Amino acid sequence: MTDEKKGTIHRYVPAVHPFRLFCTILVTIFLLTGIIVLIVYLVYRPSKPHFTITGATVFQLSNSSTQPNALSTSMQFTLVSHNPNERSSILYDHLSAYVSYRNQPITPPADLPPLLQDRASSVAMSPVLGGGFVPVSGDVASGLLTDQAYGVVNLRVVLMGRLRYRSGPFRSGWYNMYVRCDILVGIRKGVTGPVPLINEPECNVDT
Incomplete structure (x- = not known):
């Protein structure tokens, strides 16, 4: 609207509704917060740890002469965990490990202590697994004799537990962890001590 009585022009700006202004400010705050959270997530986003087995020692691996x-x-494995994160450390808890052969456990689960792994570091664990007799199927018992006669036994080392990431002031929740390491080991019946790894074991990590 204009007023030209005295040669001047007046412009009237419509008033801004307070509720609309409040909504605009609120949406802007939410957008900025979302952008900040996304940037922080991309900067501190953790990656899963990597595991591999670098050594194995056999103390005993045989069929029972008294129990069918x-x-x-009884075996010892050197299990190496590598944390690839440059900004996040990893806390492991409720760890346990066992050995399986042809999808059947041949050692009871062994509890391992909690572990705190620094950023971009590697940690070696060397648990002794086994002790006592473990019942298995007839196929597993006969299969072990066949593989030992051939000189190569396919084993799986399983590590279970949970982990959480710590990135500066931020901590994630707990994630269940399941690690499977399939290895070919040079083992013959009655031979004990350090044994060669036929393959280069790479472990699958599920979290």
């Missing part, structure tokens, strides 16, 4: 379809196993 039972194995007596």
Whole structure:
């Protein structure tokens, strides 16, 4: 609207509704917060740890002479965990490990202590797994004799537990962890001590 009585022009700006202004400010705050959260997530986003087995020692791996379809196993593995995160440390808890052969456990689960792994670091664990006799199927018992006669045994080392990431002031929730390491080990019946790894074991990590 204009007023030209005295040669001047007046412009009237419509008033801004307070509720609309409040909504605009609120949406702007939410957008800025979302952008900041996304940037922080991309900067501190953690990656899963990597595991591999670098050594194995056999103390005992044999069929029971007194119990049918039972194995007596005692082995030690060097399991190396690598944290690829440059900004996040990893806390492991409720860890346990066991050995399986042909999808059947041949050692009882062994509890391992909690572990705090620094950023971009590697940590080695060397648990001794086994002790006592573990019942197995007839196929597993006979299969072990066949593989030992051939000189190569396919084993799986399983590590279970939970982990959480710590990035500066931020901490994630707990994630369940399941690690499977399939290895080919040079083992013959009655031979004990350090044994060669036929393959280069890469472990699958599910979290």
